[in-house]
Amino acid sequence: MTEESLEGLDGTWSDEAEWAEFDEVSAPEDAAPPVPQPVLAVVGRPNVGKSTLVNRLLGRREAVVQDTPGVTRDRVAYDALWNGRRFTVVDTGGWEPDAKGLMASVAAQAELAMHTADAVLLVVDARVGATETEEAVARVLRRSKRPVLLAANKVDDQRGDADVHSLWSLGLGEPMPISALHGRGSGDLLDAVLAAFPETPREVFGASGGPRRVALVGKPNVGKSSLLNKLTGEERSVVHDVAGTTVDPVDSLVELDGEVWRFVDTAGLRKRVKTASGTEYYASLRTKAAIEAAEVAIVLIDGSEPLSEQDLRVITMVVEAGRALVIAYNKWDLVDDDRRRQLEKEIDRELVRVRWAERVNVSAKTGRAVAKLAPTLRTALDSWDTRVPTGRLNGWLSELVAANPPPVRGGRQPKILFATQAQTRPPTFVLFTTGFLEAGYRRFLERKLRETFGFVGSPVRISVRVRERKAAKGGRR
Known part of the structure; x- marks a missing residue:
């Protein structure tokens, strides 16, 4: 038997110790998700x-x-x-x-x-x-x-x-x-x-049937507090024309489409956290903490104005935190046909990396389409919780790699030996390979993963573990 037949996506491997390491990363389809830390x-x-x-x-x-x-x-x-x-x-x-x-x-x-x-x-x-x-x-x-x-x-x-x-x-x-x-x-x-510590942590997202946490984030004065007030039906947050009125995160229980959600209104992010100072610095830290404590974030963008650097920075912060994402374009009552066409061009140009995010056009002032938020939140959270069975994942990957092999690097073509979904929230995949995979090929794999398995509204992470080829044992060839 050749060494080539011992390595690959067909589930064979020459060293039992290597399979043991795979088992440490991969979880069987019927296994419970990883237990959160106390x-x-x-x-x-x-x-x-x-x-x-x-x-x-x-x-x-x-x-x-x-x-x-x-x-x-x-x-x-x-x-x-x-x-x-x-x-x-x-x-x-x-x-x-x-x-x-x-x-x-x-x-x-x-x-x-x-x-x-x-x-x-x-x-x-x-x-x-x-x-x-x-x-x-x-x-x-x-x-x-x-x-x-x-x-x-x-x-x-x-x-x-x-x-x-x-x-x-x-x-x-x-x-x-x-x-x-x-x-x-x-x-x-x-x-x-x-x-x-208890045997299992008390705070497990969604496990106790409690309200799912939604962070409402965006740059100053895009209408976050106004939207929260519209959702709650009361003056839950202070609203003022002056940007930056909200400093501390404001929690509110909101019933949308027959389900209770916990919304957190946050301070507008004006600068990078490292360059902010004074109260703005601490407000930025609290906003970052609110994102990390949430399960899904609604990034509110002023649809009547061009996309700004702050808008892109907030979206990046949510993606890097690994949270599900919904992008809501607010003040839609002020958007005319010309602005709508211009906005589509800005989205295609600036938000190409988050095309997977759910989009809703709303108006906090008139209440337009706010009822559509709940279905998009559920879709994003379902994707965030999705687990692909290991057998199905490797079967799909075997066909994909056969048709589209990784590019040659350093005179050698890397092989993808095995794949597993290591965790959910967000979906994280680990690929065991014989060589480094180019960033472009990893983006290709992510795009194909989304085309096949969905993941609408959730970031997807792909990690590569390079397995160097071992020298032949005992002269075996």
Whole structure:
């Protein structure tokens, strides 16, 4: 038997160890989707060392740390690993129950993090003890149905252990003495965190029958808040002619076509997050977080004006986040025939990479076609959740590659040995090959995938794993 017959899409492979690696990536058709990572929310009043502790839990410097209180203002998620188990750590801003202004928004973000987490870690400065703020936080946490751990921070040595006992008064169980700065007690704390997590995370999109999350995004003054008000039938969001009225994400439950959705109105993205400053910077971060927390995003574009760089940047942000996408062209009551023809040309020229996105022409002012949003959202989410059986995928790919082989690279033509859909949300495919696949060929595969299996309204990701040809064993040819 030749080596050529041992490699290919017919399901044969010369090394059983290689098939074992395929099995690690591929999931059988009847297997359950990958279990999401549990989430730990780290909360507490300002300057108790939350971000320092987050860095200690992660084992790397990720969160910004500074002596000035209130540096962290948004909830920021990081991936963590301990004893072979992966989980997500969410760093939050300082929580003050009676905060005003910007700090009130920070507190709201911290509270939201607590409600969406699988476990909560309350950090207290052991040298200061339990303040009125901690007592107020403890009252909220005791009423919640989440496991709560209490970390007494800044206990750098045994002399500080005596300060820890007073924290029993918070009624949250045994306080754990730690030093986020020096690492004292961090291993025991991580063990306790893993023990507190439920077997499966609570927040699974769509699994509990709860409302599906929709992020309403776009540049300033395209009518996001007006559309949300039209959908809810009330003045849910502040609307003003001045661009940038919305700063914080606004959640609303909206019933569309007999189904309840959770819409999040976000701040308009005016600049790149890295170049924005002040309130605009934090608003941009919150908008980015809202996109990542959503399942599908409606990008609102002013149909009466030419497509702008900001419009394209917002669409790119949604695609890079891997969320389902619906593009809604607002202010359609202002679009005449000339503008409609011009818009079609702009779409063909500027949005060629997202032709798969659902499109709806609406008017937040008159209510035109807003009822069409629900069907397009469902179509996009169905595509986002679609899984192609491995056998069907490889059968289709075998025929496609036979008719359209990959281009030669470096004097050799790469072969696609095997393919599997590694995950959904968004659909992600892994191709095992003998060589690198050109970007143009990967785009060709994506286009053919969409033609055959749909994926309307959802991004599709294709990953290539190059398998170098091994030397012949024992002189076998």
